[in-house]
Amino acid sequence: MPEYFSILISEVFKILILLVPVLVSVAMIVWLDRRVWAFVQKRRGPNVVGPFGLLQSLADALKYIFKEIIIPATSNKVIFILAPIITMTLALISWAVIPFSENFVLADINVGILYLFAVSSLGVYGIIMGGWASNSKYPFLGAIRSAAQMVSYEVSIGIIIINVLLCVGSLNLTDIVMAQKELWYIIPLFPMFVIFFISALAETNRPPFDLPEAEAELVAGYQTEYSGMMYAMFWLGEYANILLMCAMGSILFLGGWLPPIDVFPFNVIPSPLWLIFKIILLFVLFALVKAIVPRYRYDQLMRLGWKVFLPLSLTWVVLTAGYLMYFDLLPGK
């Protein structure tokens, strides 16, 4: 029994080492999001609490903790409470497979990319459960919308992942990064990177695709009935998911922890820092899009997903496979 116990302790320790920075960076990224948003619109943004307003998220969290949690009398209580917990848990468990350097990964599993894809496709349940259990019109409409939206955009994300996998020949995330040692996949697969980025916006319900919580039509969508810490958990989960999508984008297309060129000033910077730098870069892009682009109409959203992205990414699969086959570049031979 003692060896199980020591394994347990060491694993819990590793998980904490990974999760605490993730949670802190989620708080920081909310601040960054609001700052970028404000700068684009020529405002100041949160700048009062702490230096540059860095502690704003902490103050917000404190506010949420001391607010009362109100559970509507007609709601389905178990599912109502379960929904934010599921959102938060799913957003955090996917970090288990993200490799920060060649050896620094919690679980180096064979089907890493499938695991990421599966967990992100489960993310829709938090929203549906929250929307349905609230037993109210606006949350329900928001939940139905988001279910359709997330399922639609998952399809194109899946096909984009197939594109990358064709070039790599492995489902392991470390292998995917190592295959980009010569050339990051953003260069040969640039159109796929653009589609991935836009689909990731839709998958995480970010503007311009934030229809599940479109405040002009649906008050706050599936979050309408939530208050206090339960609302904050939805919110944290959402931002953790956005960070995860950025991490996925940088692993699939931007070479993960690898430096852009393997020469002196670049290769002395430790590899986890490179991954973090790429995640922040992608996140700033996410924040810029939020500030610049107006919200889509729902039928436009569906058209974009099914009639534009799906055919485009399918065609690109055929092109990639044909190219690799013709020039005999298929991996794993």
Next chain:
Amino acid sequence: MIAHAIVFYIFSFIAIISAIMVTVSRNTVHSVFFLILDFISISCLFIMIGAEFLGMIMLIVYVGAVAVLFLFVVMMLNVAQQKNEWFNASESSSHIPVGLLVSLVIFFELIIVIGGWKYKPEVLDSISLNVDTNITNTQSLGNVIYTDYIHLFQLSGMILLVAMIGAIVLTFRQRSGVKRQSYIRQISRERNEGVELVDVETNKGVKIDA
């Protein structure tokens, strides 16, 4: 091995309990949630026996897509009341023999398959493939699906396609009087077609053609 067994029994216990709850619970939406829990614990069992690809695909396809659509339909239909009527109606007993028959057939099939596996090891020889344990199961699955079984694989794809087209044909209806947005027409519109200046004569009005 003990930890392995404990985890196995936890997952199978959850799987069986939630499978029972799918049929027992009166609220249809709860049934679907229990079905999802069942899918998840089954995929965990898949992963435990080393079939990580099947487990993940199970999560992606069944939990991530199929069950979402189930939930979608069940929530929209508001079946909770209908189900109670069906339950209380006298003709509901006529469903029981058929259901019993189907479940018995499935039960005996499972017994034959699993019993054969367990007590007659030579059944395993009838599998024509020799499984290479050195490569990952994603790779070994890919090796046979796209080579030896390509026709069966394509055929099952065709069946799914036919089912999909059938569903679309059944539900598709062209509604008249709906104004659709045509992006090409919007973009190719020019200034001189957009605005027209007309001298309106008194008491005559203007004729507008749509």
